[in-house]
Amino acid sequence: MQPSPERQREMLRQMQTIRRFEERASDDYHGGAIYGVVHCYIGEEAVAVGVCSTLNRDDQIISTHRGHGHCIAKGADLNRMMAELYGRETGYCKGKGGSMHIADFGIGMLGANGIVAGGIAIVTGAGLAAQLDGKGRVAVSFFGDGASNAGPFHESLNIAAAWKLPVIFVCENNLYAAQTSAAETHAQEDIAARAHGYGIPGVIVDGNDVLAVHGAAAKAVARARAGEGPTLIECKTYRWRRHTERVNQPDFRPEHEIEVWLKKDPIARLVAHLKSQQGQLTDAEWQEMDRQVLRGIEEAVGFAKSSPFPKPEAALEDVFAS
């Protein structure tokens, strides 16, 4: 079922929020106000938003090193996100995590994770909890094409399949793992084919088409809620920026490949779709939406900047829960 026009506009707003948030985050990273590393999700917004648009607040997701999009799509607070990037006390992790470790357990966002494939088992455990609770909650694992070659992916898929856990495994196949192309590391282009070995559905979807992603996710979520077990969804997509903002690592991706994918902009696509359908989005509305989004980002930056840094001694807190 297609989401309602309102819902679609909301999805558009979220996608644009992710993009604007990261444009700002990378600017401020290069400007020196954000530290460490920033991995941008720009170009892949349709995956996070398409999937999360099928979830309830108490459904859970887990993310990767490239986590801003998943946070925003799951409803995280931009102020606390930006404050975390700025290393402030008001950040989601009190300044302890930074870009790679934003989490909000209150909205079922179990965290970005700096270890490739590191979150897959964790969210599978959340899926087990959901099954034990028996309230129809589901858990979603986001991960990359690179992660699909790591052991924990396999172990988790197998357990989820064997125990019919309500988990949706969403592979964001952006064709590269850092500098290494998936063509070099996968004998088989389609990661979805791996589902076969576990007797679960493996679905391929255009990851730049938010409505297609939504559709595939909705089906998988329904299956999971019905107790029928996990689904592997492979979203074919592409990142626009380099692997990280951190260093000028070489980018071996061919110019023409990048160009082709830039033309598949998931946001422009949804805008065009809404515009093409009488009255669902006008140019003016779209401009206004973008202005609002930018205002939200501006506010978040303001919140971050006006928040204090944690006291150095706060480093000693939170080692253990008491």
Place this chain on the structure above:
Amino acid sequence: MQPSPERQREMLRQMQTIRRFEERASDDYHGGAIYGVVHCYIGEEAVAVGVCSTLNRDDQIISTHRGHGHCIAKGADLNRMMAELYGRETGYCKGKGGSMHIADFGIGMLGANGIVAGGIAIVTGAGLAAQLDGKGRVAVSFFGDGASNAGPFHESLNIAAAWKLPVIFVCENNLYAAQTSAAETHAQEDIAARAHGYGIPGVIVDGNDVLAVHGAAAKAVARARAGEGPTLIECKTYRWRRHTERVNQPDFRPEHEIEVWLKKDPIARLVAHLKSQQGQLTDAEWQEMDRQVLRGIEEAVGFAKSSPFPKPEAALEDVFAS
């Protein structure tokens, strides 16, 4: 191509050697002359022998905790094997390894391994070496149904497939991992189905039919030698004894299941096959073969018993190669 009658008799002799060796090893384990742990392969002899009968001396294999059968099939010396079980200086590992760690690099036996799935990557590396050498060698990984749920299995299959390594992955599906049945831990009965995700052949074979195993392995070996990459072969088989001789852990396997499988004895099957073919094996020949096998085991025990224990201080040697 069927192996020649001579070759088949040799295969029979090897299978019987494995069985007699382990009957003795478990007796001597329970008698106290062998320490630690012994995992018996009895019932599964056709797998090791069927596969190794397609290999050359310089081809390499790696084994599991259940390693005696692979050693013998690859041509290991019974004296040095038994001496190792007896913890003697003349053992394959100078008494440092015991049953779980017999290796003979000289014959391409890269070792039994106490960690489930622990050897799969190692032998995949041997396969890489074979590919780099370019002499047509192949490498074989033996592992259990239990191991097929562990991450290293997946990682190795993927790399071998992506790099077209000359590796044959042989899953000994004996339906159980220790006390836990494969039905509980695999959503999908056939482990061979996992090959699909890596774009390589996944073959199922009757693991109690040594000629069938030989045929499947020969095909996979030819493919590997030709540079076409790995194959996953799943051998359906069954172990006759408990998981280990070590403790009286409960054995949850149903009586009738055990009975059914005892009737599928791979050795009796080959004997019957040879007998049924005019003149290839007589009762007298078979009895004589068994006597010879038993004599070999007796000799090995004699060798072990007459060998000295290592000096205690030898514990300090071999930490590093010099």
Place this chain on the structure above:
Amino acid sequence: MREITYAQASLEAFAEEMRRDPKVFHMSTDAPQPLVKEFGPTRVRATPIAESALTGMAIGAAGSGYRPIVDWRMVTFCFVAMDQIVNQAAKIHYMFGGQAKFPILYRASVGGGTRLAAQHSQSPYSMFMNLAGLKMILPSTPYDLKGLLKSAIRDDNPVIAFEATRLFGTKGMVPEEDYTLPLGKADIKREGKDITIVALAWAVHESLAAAEALAAEGISVEVIDPRTLVPMDVATIRASVRKTGRLLVADEAGPTCGAAAEISALATEDPATFACLRGPVKRLCGLQVPIPYSPGMEDFVFPDRQKIAAAVRELVRPKS
């Protein structure tokens, strides 16, 4: 009080805590039958051989309101799960700013003496102690084990319970009624005045035997069992060393960067304790080698009561 074995003590602790709290559940590659019988296969799960996934799943389940117990069985099987231990379980509470709790019990048997060779005879607790964010116990008696396990299950942090294989069959008195022991409190297993032995697990029993023998020679030995490795009860250890002026650390693990090195450093870096030291601080550990299979070699590797007694004599009455 009743006499039960060390192995029974764990099972009792698990069963009692599972009765007490429906959020406690158990996962391992082979499900323990007594627990399956009482609690059923949903709460006592037999799993695929995928310790990495189990270890991680416990984190996700804990972060969702459960209190999982993951039995790695032998400690050697947890190395496939090391990333989940090091990078997730130990750090996740901290790096997310303390926003969620992760009450998990990981359990592993440790130690040698079983003729199981290098891979299956390990005592690597110090590898985990080096990490910040995990608590750890290593009890030496059924009483300590049961009481600490129950505290560990109730603790809101990931705790690793190391249990000594060598002690599984040893017996000890344990109360009928519910009791717990606090994490982080050492136990003085024997009082003495000439030398302090801080001993771990099996070495506690060997040290007590050595102390008995040494008493006959007029050497009075104090034996301290930390019981908890993290947090370490450094106050009790230092107080004892200040009293006796001498310290021997006895542990079957290899010495290099081991718990024994830590205990040694904790004693010698405290000015007040250092000032009381009357001689060098000795580690009596397993040899720094993988553990060999053959009995003569294996026994040679480990410190036993004779070696402990000899080391004490040398410290108390140095030859030169």
Place this chain on the structure above:
Amino acid sequence: MREITYAQASLEAFAEEMRRDPKVFHMSTDAPQPLVKEFGPTRVRATPIAESALTGMAIGAAGSGYRPIVDWRMVTFCFVAMDQIVNQAAKIHYMFGGQAKFPILYRASVGGGTRLAAQHSQSPYSMFMNLAGLKMILPSTPYDLKGLLKSAIRDDNPVIAFEATRLFGTKGMVPEEDYTLPLGKADIKREGKDITIVALAWAVHESLAAAEALAAEGISVEVIDPRTLVPMDVATIRASVRKTGRLLVADEAGPTCGAAAEISALATEDPATFACLRGPVKRLCGLQVPIPYSPGMEDFVFPDRQKIAAAVRELVRPKS
């Protein structure tokens, strides 16, 4: 001699050894471009993200006559491969009775100061030191790094090369011609007589800076850089401590069961060295916490030249 960076030193060592020996090849999840250019993608392989498999494959390739280099990149990525390190690489030579050699170089960057938070800021070398069967280097200068890497590649055992991220950009003089440095030989980076600082990696430079400042106050500091962690050059360390009578160990890793604990214990358990000690042995380490992201907190965690100087003053001229 030419000046090159610490990062260049590794690349040079790899390139030279690959030229020298066709059996050397390189695997990592991102292939280093200069090496790919010179040696091609067959010898310098970009791999799937499967460090466990890579680590194991190196063992199989080494046992088949090759000399693989596996670059784990940041040390945090090797924990997924821990089983292959602990149970295979470290033990396989020993448990098979020495019948085959496994010449492997594993490489990993370590340390913090990069604002990369807990998972990506680790210094866990002591976890590996605790194992028997692995050699390990942790050099602090381009010269030491290159010379030790070349020895490590030529060594017939698995060696782990830890390289300090903080030092990647630092420069130093390195000979034009082929040279190696022996594993297991410490370097006295500065001679002194009032106190010995044994320092690791980045802490070597901080200690040298502290020593310079302290010289002006009349305190003469000896700075020893072990360079190799296994085997540890205990003779050089003890000789220095016997000379100065005081020991401070400076390391950015957390203290608990760390290399610093080991070095402390190595000094205090030797009767002759203990007899020369004029005061407690101090570890000045990173705090025992996961590493936080925000700069103020992160800097608070690590020992720097000021903290080192303060610790030395306190040891040499204790207040009480």
